[in-house]
Amino acid sequence: MPEEATVRYVIDAKGSTFMVQASSTGLLSAFGHDPKFTVRDFQGEIEFTPGAANFDDALVRLKMQAGSLEVVDDISEKDRAEIERRAQDEVLESDRYADIAYEASRITGSGNGERYWVTVNGELTLRGMTRNVPVTARVLLIGGSLRASGEFMVKQSDFGISPVTAAGGTIRLKDELKCTFDIVARKQG
Numbered sequence: 001m002p003e004e005a006t007v008r009y010v011i012d013a014k015g016s017t018f019m020v021q022a023s024s025t026g027l028l029s030a031f032g033h034d035p036k037f038t039v040r041d042f043q044g045e046i047e048f049t050p051g052a053a054n055f056d057d058a059l060v061r062l063k064m065q066a067g068s069l070e071v072v073d074d075i076s077e078k079d080r081a082e083i084e085r086r087a088q089d090e091v092l093e094s095d096r097y098a099d100i101a102y103e104a105s106r107i108t109g110s111g112n113g114e115r116y117w118v119t120v121n122g123e124l125t126l127r128g129m130t131r132n133v134p135v136t137a138r139v140l141l142i143g144g145s146l147r148a149s150g151e152f153m154v155k156q157s158d159f160g161i162s163p164v165t166a167a168g169g170t171i172r173l174k175d176e177l178k179c180t181f182d183i184v185a186r187k188q189g
Contacts, residue, residue: 004049004050004051004052005049006047006048006049006057007047007048007049007050007187008045008046008047008187008188008189009045009046009047009145009146009185009186009187009188010043010044010045010185010186010188011042011043011044011045011046011062011183011184011185012184012185012186013040013041013042013043015184016042016181016182016183016184016185017038017180017181017182017183018038018039018042018064018179018180018181018183019036019037019038019039019072019179019180019181020036020037020038020039020069020177020178020179021034021035021036021037021177021178021179021180022034022035022036022037022164022173022174022177023173023174023176023178024173024174035071035073035083035087035173036071036072036073037069037070037071037072037087038069038070038072039064039065039068039069040065040068040069040070041064041065041067041068042062042063042064042065042068043062043063044060044061044062044063044102044183044185045059045060045061045185046058046059046060046061046146046148046185047059048107050113050141051113054108055107055108055109055118058104058107059103059104059107060102060103060104060107060120060122061101061102061103061104062101062102062103063099063100063101063102064099064100064101065094065098065099065100066088066092066093066094066097066098066099066100067088067092067094067095067098069084069087069088069092069094070084071083071084071087086164087164090164091156091161091164092126092127093127096127096128097126097127097128099125100124100125100126101124101125102122102123102124102125102133102135103122103123104120104121104122105121105122105123105132106120106121106122107119107120107121108121109139111139113141114140114141114142115138115139115140115141116138116139116140116141117136117137117138117139118136118137118139119134119135119136120134120135120136120137121134122134122135124154126154126159127159127160127161129158129159129160131158131159133152133154134152135150135152136150136151136152137149137150137181138150144186144187145184145185145186145187146184146185146186146187147182147183147184147185148181148182148183148185149180149181149182149183150180150181151178151179151180151181152179153176153177153178153179154176154177154179155175155176155177156173156175156176156177157175163175
């Protein structure tokens with residue numbers, strides 16, 4: 001049987017989604033807003049050997065532009081502009097830290113050549129700080145495309161971020177952010 005070759009896939013950002021959901025807490029949180037953001041500008045690559053016994057040669061690299069976060073909630077333009085401004089200026093400091101990066105250091109999982117369940121242990125770099133963030137994903141290979149979907153949590157405090165407050169502190173965002181993704185990548189070469 002011929003040895004399987006490593007395949008490189010490049011992320012198609014237009015066909016992919018990457019969402020970040022914040023949740024409010026505090027005395028008036030029932031009246032607060034749980035903002036949901038999409039990342040508009042990101043790129044990356046995924047490499048692995050389909051059919052291999054393990055993922056030792058696999059890699060995942062993802063780079064997002066911090067300034068491309070946009071609120072996707074149905075809210076007024078004034079509120080949208082204010083939330084996006086605070087996210088850019090106070091939370092992400094996107095003028096100073098333009099890139100958010102994720103790179104796999106170890107990938108484990110199982111699959112049958114078309115469907116895989118994987119756990120990616122990788123390093124997330126956000127606001128100049130790098131932390132290990134594990135991600136689980138379902139991966140499907142369909143023709144010349146790869147589709148990976150899943151979710152993971154990020155604690156803002158791990159990256160030196162103080163959760164945003166409003167209304168004199170009676171509404172504040174929780175430390176944990178829920179990140180969900182549905183990434184499509186196209187086979188190269």
